[in-house]
Amino acid sequence: MEHSYAYLADLFKALSHSTRLQILDLLRDGELCVCHIEAALDKRQAYVSQQLMALREAGLVVSRRHGLQVYYRLADTQIDDLLDAAFGNSRTGAFQRIDGCPCPSCTTIPIEQIH
């Protein structure tokens, strides 16, 4: 903690963009793969990837690869706190499937739900 003004300015610059804010707001409910974010925003892949890169470079999100998918999540709890201060701390906490999204989370069901 105790960041310089220049550091914070860069962080806020990454936040000063409505598409990026929308992505962060999605991520408040948990980790998501790129293709899911793409479907949620209805934006093209390259564009989403660019915005994710900006968020990554600002240290706001981190990613991990699992097979073909890359999953993004908020970098740490301080970021959560900052977003709570901005968005208010209402969130659903639950994953939302999206029609037409090809990602595993949207196209599979846990075994215990099959009868």
Next chain:
Amino acid sequence: MEHSYAYLADLFKALSHSTRLQILDLLRDGELCVCHIEAALDKRQAYVSQQLMALREAGLVVSRRHGLQVYYRLADTQIDDLLDAAFGNSRTGAFQRIDGCPCPSCTTIPIEQIH
């Protein structure tokens, strides 16, 4: 509350500038006149006034005029909370005089302190 992403993006854009962050950090300890901010930052008047205008337009600060001086303060407690999340919530809470600053706060003493 419940602001749009575009609104929040504009707010963060105003925050994405180290001079403006420095001004806001000063204002966390209380209302200040423009000339005091000018002295604290060691920047020219027109420049400070421009940054204050940006902060005002973003709704981060409000001003009131008293004679020749114009005093600025943080717009509301939500802004305080947001800045606490960013800066940490350490603050002195006390006004700091500045050598060479011509403003009333720096050049006068309360009557009860004269003996």
Next chain:
DNA sequence: AAACTATATTCAGGCTTTTGAATATAAGGT
């Protein structure tokens, strides 16, 4: 009402950001 002090606004050149298009890479399937 003129001069002065404190603050605000306008403008324009330079600089950075934004975003679409094209292309690259990485992993998995056949």
Next chain:
DNA sequence: ACCTTATATTCAAAAGCCTGAATATAGTTT
């Protein structure tokens, strides 16, 4: 090996921001 899917990177033109210089305004004092 090749093809496909998922994601990342590069590039360049357009759009927007930053900031210094000049100027304007609002209130006070003489």
